[in-house]
Amino acid sequence: MKIAYVSYEVSPYAKAGGLADVAGALPIYLKKMGAEPYVIMPLHKSIEKNFDVSQFKLVKENLMPDSHTYKIPFSVYQGYLPNSEVKIYFIKTDKLFDSKNIYEEENIFLKTSFFCDASLKTIKEIESDTDVININDWHTSLIPVYLKTNYYEDTSLRKIATVLTIHNIGYQGLFDSGVLTTAGLPSYLFNMEALEFYGKVNILKGGIMFSDVINTVSPTYAKEIQTKEYGFGLEGILKIRSEDLYGILNGIDYSVYNPLTDPHIFYPIKTYEDKLKNKKKLQEYLNLPQKKSATIVSFIGRLYEQKGIDLIKNMIKYLLLTDIQFVILGTGNENYEGFFKSLENEFPQKVSINITFDTDLAQKIYAGSDIFLMPSRYEPCGLGQMYSMRYGTIPVVRYTGGLEDTVIEYDPISKVGTGFGFYEYNESELLMTSLKAVYYHQKKKDDWKILFQNCMGADFSYDKSAKEYLELYKKAMSKKS
Ligand SMILES: Nc1ncnc2c1ncn2[C@@H]1O[C@H](COP(=O)(O)OP(=O)(O)O[C@H]2O[C@H](CO)[C@@H](O)[C@H](O)[C@H]2O)[C@@H](O)[C@H]1O
Missing domain, CATH: 3.40.50.2000 (Glycogen Phosphorylase B;)
Known part of the structure; x- marks a missing residue:
């Protein structure tokens, strides 16, 4: 054929x-x-x-x-x-x-x-x-x-x-x-x-x-x-x-998005310790304090409503009250670009905003973050959540379109699942779900490692x-x- x-x-x-x-x-x-x-x-x-x-x-x-x-x-x-x-x-x-x-x-x-x-x-x-x-x-x-x-x-x-x-x-x-x-x-x-x-x-x-x-x-x-x-x-x-x-x-193309061979990331990722090494390097690269305990929450994508960026804008200051570091890589609507840039000025120790299209940095972020946000208003499939899982970063998503088909809600009893999500499109839901993920990262370390394994083991090959x-x-x- x-x-x-x-x-x-x-x-x-x-x-x-x-x-x-x-x-x-x-x-x-x-x-x-x-x-x-x-x-x-x-x-x-x-x-x-x-x-x-x-x-x-x-x-x-x-x-x-x-x-x-x-x-x-x-x-x-x-x-x-x-x-x-x-x-x-x-x-x-x-x-x-x-x-x-x-x-x-x-x-x-x-x-x-x-x-x-x-x-x-x-x-x-x-x-x-x-x-x-x-x-x-x-x-x-x-x-x-x-x-x-x-x-x-x-x-x-x-x-x-x-x-x-x-x-x-x-x-x-x-x-x-x-x-x-x-x-x-x-x-x-x-x-x-x-x-x-x-x-x-x-x-x-x-x-x-x-x-x-x-x-x-x-x-x-x-x-x-x-x-x-x-x-x-x-x-x-x-x-x-x-x-x-x-x-x-x-x-996703496993020959390109391969955490063992990806030339863009700082260290190959096989174990959770490898992931932590990437996190530390990413913090250094983005001029953020190299704090192991802080949860890196990141977003990569076009800064438009489709991607739920308005929800992030409306809730991020509350999330910043917790011990997180927030990273954005994206370009798009100038109002959002301006808002997030001023957020970075306000919280230089906790926020890194990168208004550019940079596939090399994207890989470093997928590899070095703890949590990846994708609260899309609509999402035909979404690749970001699959890339992040591939590199052991836990997705927080709105369950819509392909996000619903690719992310499985984590169940602490059965230990099955790859991330956290919500359905209603509003910032309170996103905030609650993000807080839950941050809580798991900071307080439920055994569950977090299982989530890491579940994500790395998920099959999204072509x-x-x-x-x-x-x-x-x-x-x-x-x-x-
Ligand atoms: N500033 C930046 N720098 C570097 N890389 C960046 C970047 N901004 C975005 N990217 C990269 O661009 C890609 C975005 O892919 P997505 O599938 O998440 O969304 P997109 O809306 O473009 O695609 C549409 O088509 C795809 C393919 O079918 C669907 O999955 C999706 O739902 C649909 O909206 C990812 O590889 C991401 O890493």
Whole structure:
């Protein structure tokens, strides 16, 4: 089975969040299962800056998208996902994909729609025997729309099945109706049964309506997005498509996120003592007092409401009354950045706020913290809680989406469980649950060590999800025969 995995971000080449991690790992595990996956992504400017692109092979040049009105030529370069035999094709033009932040709003429709049409051209020219295209989020959602409209008569493309993976329904790609002309798509698509959404064009809706099969990244989130609370207005059409909607939990790449070999962390972690050595070094690294007794409570992620950052903001001063050290690594909403920076000024001995995107520091924090906070308002899957568990850091989460599917509430009687959580989205719940975790860390040391072992022993490897994806691709292909 040949699979095109198309993503706007792919780790390690360009990463803005969790999608990149999945796109950089899942294809490798699909290959291990005997499938023939390859990846397509834009050659973002940052890749040319950060990687030796001369190692990529030029496979085609002067290609032109067939439908798109932006008639500029593009080239296709080919490399590999690191330490693998999975091919990755980079689409390069001189004029697009040049912003520092890959999702910068200026021209984002032009860039993403061009990328969709160019990806189809790449598949047709280079990998015409592809069976399935796995698209990801709204940025690649025009691919099935093109396939079922402009390329419907194209015998080499029309046989390819499509799977849309929704990593985050909060981002849908809303534009004025004129963008259909830009993309070279028929104007009849501006219709409630297709892409129209309250007077706008909704690109993700196009992906949902036109893909053969849809999945999201955890079973619980697949159910949640069919409700008003979590569907962001798309719950109705997701309900219509519920027979083709699946939930497959993400895994984590055990070869990269390996506490025994991770080059970013201070010491390999096997035992609880190894963890304490990392904690001490982290404190030193972040200019915090090297206090063994203080509980390090950390947060890594985008500083937006999705991640429950408003709850942290509202309760953190109460939690700081206890013997904790609080660490943030993240960027996002300026108000939150400002609030947490002033918190650091107020409590320099207890708070370390790092407003930057730094994958090296992220690993050090996953490895050196005691508790990892993830009180998300909604969470399609969430990788942070899995990374933290992998490094023996106990998660405190709101039980929603993938957090509910991956964190098991600790039961001190049976000694089963990997963390602590709550359901109601409010700061008192988060405060109570965090206090409970801090209490266990400081007063119930035997239980804490068991929690540490339970987390380190949890299995989030990709083997299971890769298998489920292959089944999903088969389902999508069966719709074509
Ligand atoms: N400032 C920073 N510096 C360094 N690293 C940082 C960072 N901020 C975030 N990260 C990293 O980015 C990734 C975030 O992944 P998540 O899955 O937790 O959330 P995200 O919302 O981006 O992903 C969306 O897609 C993924 C993949 O499907 C879903 O798991 C998730 O629920 C959904 O919201 C982690 O690898 C984290 O370490």
